[in-house]
Amino acid sequence: MRPPLLRSPEKVVAGVCAGLAAHLGMPVRTVRILMMVLSALAGAGVVLYGWLWIMVPTAEEEAAAGPQNPRSVAENFARYLQQGQGTANGTGASLLGTREILVGVGLLLAAGAMVAQALGAQINLQLLFPFAVIVAGAVLAWSQLDASRKAGLVAGAGADRKMGLVRLVTGLVLVVSGFLLVISGSFSWDVLLAASLASLAVLAGIALVLAPWAVKSWRAFHAERAGRIRQTERAEIAAHLHDSVLQTLALIQNRAGSEADVIKLARAQERELRQWLYADPEKGTGTLADALKSAAAEVEDAYGHPVDFVAVGTAELTAQSSALVQAARAALFNAAQHAGGQISLYLECSPEAAEVFVRDRGAGFDPDAVPQDRLGLRESIIGRMQRHGGTARVRSGADGTEIHLALPLAGADAPAAQEREAENS
Amino acid sequence: MSIAAEPITVVVVDDHAIFRSGLKADLDGRIRVLAEAATVETAVAAIREARPQVVLLDVHLPGGSGGGGAEVIAGCTDMLGTTRFLALSVSDAAEDVVTVIRAGARGYVTKTISGAEISDAVTRVAGGDAVFSPRLAGFVLDAFGASTTVSVEDELDRLSVREREVMRLIARGYSYKEVAKELFISVKTVETHVSAVLRKLQLSSRHELTRWAAARRLL
Numbered sequence: 001m002r003p004p005l006l007r008s009p010e011k012v013v014a015g016v017c018a019g020l021a022a023h024l025g026m027p028v029r030t031v032r033i034l035m036m037v038l039s040a041l042a043g044a045g046v047v048l049y050g051w052l053w054i055m056v057p058t059a060e061e062e063a064a065a066g067p068q069n070p071r072s073v074a075e076n077f078a079r080y081l082q083q084g085q086g087t088a089n090g091t092g093a094s095l096l097g098t099r100e101i102l103v104g105v106g107l108l109l110a111a112g113a114m115v116a117q118a119l120g121a122q123i124n125l126q127l128l129f130p131f132a133v134i135v136a137g138a139v140l141a142w143s144q145l146d147a148s149r150k151a152g153l154v155a156g157a158g159a160d161r162k163m164g165l166v167r168l169v170t171g172l173v174l175v176v177s178g179f180l181l182v183i184s185g186s187f188s189w190d191v192l193l194a195a196s197l198a199s200l201a202v203l204a205g206i207a208l209v210l211a212p213w214a215v216k217s218w219r220a221f222h223a224e225r226a227g228r229i230r231q232t233e234r235a236e237i238a239a240h241l242h243d244s245v246l247q248t249l250a251l252i253q254n255r256a257g258s259e260a261d262v263i264k265l266a267r268a269q270e271r272e273l274r275q276w277l278y279a280d281p282e283k284g285t286g287t288l289a290d291a292l293k294s295a296a297a298e299v300e301d302a303y304g305h306p307v308d309f310v311a312v313g314t315a316e317l318t319a320q321s322s323a324l325v326q327a328a329r330a331a332l333f334n335a336a337q338h339a340g341g342q343i344s345l346y347l348e349c350s351p352e353a354a355e356v357f358v359r360d361r362g363a364g365f366d367p368d369a370v371p372q373d374r375l376g377l378r379e380s381i382i383g384r385m386q387r388h389g390g391t392a393r394v395r396s397g398a399d400g401t402e403i404h405l406a407l408p409l410a411g412a413d414a415p416a417a418q419e420r421e422a423e424n425s
Numbered sequence: 426m427s428i429a430a431e432p433i434t435v436v437v438v439d440d441h442a443i444f445r446s447g448l449k450a451d452l453d454g455r456i457r458v459l460a461e462a463a464t465v466e467t468a469v470a471a472i473r474e475a476r477p478q479v480v481l482l483d484v485h486l487p488g489g490s491g492g493g494g495a496e497v498i499a500g501c502t503d504m505l506g507t508t509r510f511l512a513l514s515v516s517d518a519a520e521d522v523v524t525v526i527r528a529g530a531r532g533y534v535t536k537t538i539s540g541a542e543i544s545d546a547v548t549r550v551a552g553g554d555a556v557f558s559p560r561l562a563g564f565v566l567d568a569f570g571a572s573t574t575v576s577v578e579d580e581l582d583r584l585s586v587r588e589r590e591v592m593r594l595i596a597r598g599y600s601y602k603e604v605a606k607e608l609f610i611s612v613k614t615v616e617t618h619v620s621a622v623l624r625k626l627q628l629s630s631r632h633e634l635t636r637w638a639a640a641r642r643l644l
Contacts, residue, residue, distance in 0.1 A: 278518050306537070310563035310596045344559060344598025348566070357597045399603065 007058040013104060014053045042119065043112035050105075106132075130181035137174025140167050244272055264304040271297055288315045288325065288354060289347055295329040296345055303336035305343055313349035315409060321354060323388040324407045328356045330380035331403040335360035339401060349409075356405040364396040381405070432457040433551045436475050438468040438497060439483040439513070444536070448481065451540030456547055465489030469500040477508060478551045481543075482530065484514035484521045495528035505529055509550045519564055527627055532556025549601075554616040555623035562595035565622055569629075584622060591618045 008018035012032075021031040038045030109132075184192055248269040255261040289311040296307040315321060328345070335343045339362020346357040377394065381403065385392040390407035433456050439445050440463045449458050459475040462468035465488040472480055480501075484494040492499065498510050512530040514521055515537075522533050531550045534543060535558060546556045557565070569584050584592065587608075594604045601619075605612045 308559055308598060310559045312563050312566040312596065342598075346559070346563070346593075346597040348593070348596075359598045402597070 005056055007053070007056050009059060013049075013101070015058065016049055016052045016056065019056060020052065039108075039112055040115050040119075042116045043109075046108055046112040049108075130178045132178075133181065134175050134178030137171040137176075137178060140171035140174065240276065244276075245269060260304050264301065267300055267304070267306060268297075271300070286317050288317050288321050288349060291317050291322070291325045292328055292345065292347055292356070295325055295332060298329070299332040299336050299343070302333070303340070305336045305340050307332060307336075307343045307345050309345045309347075311347040311349075313347075315349040315354055318409075320388055321407060321409065323384055324354055324356060324390065324405055327381045327384045327390075327392065327405050328358060330376060330384075331356075331358040331405070334376055334381075334403075335362070335401065338362055338365070351409070353406060353408045355407075357402060358405075359400060359402040361400040364398055364401050366396065433479060433547060434459050434475070434477040435479045435481060435547060436460045436462065436468075436472050436477040437481045438462045438471075438486065438494070439481075440464065440485070440487055441483075444483075448543070451543065452547070453540065453544045456544055463487075465492070465496050465500070468497045472497070472501050472504070472508065476504070479547050480508060480510045481547070482510050482512050482525070484512055484525050494525050494530070498525070498528040498530060502529065509553070511546060511550045511556060519567075522561055522564055523568075523626075526561070526623070529627065531623065532558075533561045534558050535560070549616075553620075555619045557592075557595050557619055557622075559596050559598050562592045565626060566592050566596060568626070584625070588618050588622050591615055592622060595619075 003022050005023040006019050007015035008022060009015060010018050012018075017031045017035055018028050020026075021028040024031070035045045035049060038048060180192065180196070183195075187195070248265055252262050252265050255265070292311070293309055296309045299305070300307050317325070332343060332345065335358055339360035341361050344357070344359040346359075348355045382392045382394075385405055385407065388407065390405060392406075393404045395402045395404070432454070435452070435456050435458050437445050437448055437458055438461070439448070442463070445461050445463075449461075452458065459477050460471040462471040463486075465486050467488075468480075468482075468486065480497075482494045482497060486493045486497065489496045489500075494510075494512055494514075498505075501508065510525075510530040512522075512525040512533045513536055514525075514533070515535065526533060531553075532546060532555050534546055534556060538546070538558075549556050565584075566589070590608060591604055594607055595601075599607065601612050601615045605615045608615075
């Protein structure tokens, strides 16, 4: 059985000859020579080549689209243009960019015309130029069809984006002026002007008749789309509320007897909802403040003591500043475990340094009296900060304990940070 | 802050009846609630009629042209000399805080605050001082830039070293008394600094404040 007629990936220009050869069972070279001979005959080969190029799909296209999928010329061509960019030539190992192809086609056409003229055919060069303009305009206007096909053919008119509009207008102008140039050969300018005006009038009349209908369907389309968006949003909000708030409210009703549980649940839910309502979705979650916030949430969940978090400035979360978060987390756990009540967490970031204050209102303790074997404060907080080039200081008194963590940030010169540190203390 | 012999008169403005009754029960004996309101229009009318010393004002309110608490203050600008506004909100979004403060509120507290704390805050506002929650202090530091070294022409556009210290301590969770102790100054001086910062926050046309607000999509 004969293989289907498909454009070959092993191509020099568009894979037409190779595909044809495979289809007809002839050597590629023979087909190419035949094509050239045909081209010499008043450009017949060129026309045949171009026609096959546009109408015959490539192997991948056929696989992707399926045989029963109706395919327009424009789609094929646009698809080809898209694929031409950056597709490696299998045998020649050269890249065929769109521009090269266009230049090649232009050269081929010019060559065909010259050969035809040499053979005695009368080619009106004045006609060739307008046709070239028309073709260029058509290509420009049609080429966006493929790009916007994904967004639906309604938007395919392409006027929704600036680039699309520019293409459309340029294409239109080129085609119209091309046609005018063609006709201008046979008519005088006066007649042409009158005819143009008449055409314009007819077009305007058609537009006038069709405008209400077009506006109506455009509006209906918009209304429908807006309605769909609203519906989607509503569904999303409903789903979120169901998963979070309603579940928590049910839990709270179950645990109404336990005050601690109710507070914990309410606080956790509040935090979650707040995050959902006010968090900026465009902002990544890779900042120091976000990491500290989740550490605070952990402590709240574990002990039920509210943590009041205030952040000034932002800094990226790095390996070094992760140590700061870990130390702050340990300090928060200490505070929740030993002091309880309200805990204040404060973060201040500048380009040179990050500082964290963890404050509780417990009975306080003497840092020097903490036994050597208690790792919490000594290792998790002070040791960790020192290992990463930072400092940790503990101040404890009758009205609470405050742990101050400071870390110079990478990239800043250390002396400046220390100076700042000295000034602040 | 001195405990006045006469109770401080208050109007509570909040659209949630449950919250209003809870708040009224929480306020201590120093405070007397004259009236309540649930919408922008009724709030303005109630405040004009009752002429309280302090209005406890929810930031988010139905009615009016959608401006919420800030709109209530705008409707009572002629009374700002005698009536002080203390903003209350569940939201800690920068947008809400800054809008209501710039409208003329003397302070901002979140609704999770305890009864004793809110009574203190009302007393302080009635005495003409400003009430800054840690978060509001954080916003101020963020808005005015953490650094004091930048030279800015307008006095309104930067915090003094002392004001910045006070703001930092408040953001760290210190009470006014603790701030005073920490900096070896009197509570009165702390209150003066906070009021000065409030004034700057309300009046500053600082370009950085604008930029900061723009970054948070406030403008």
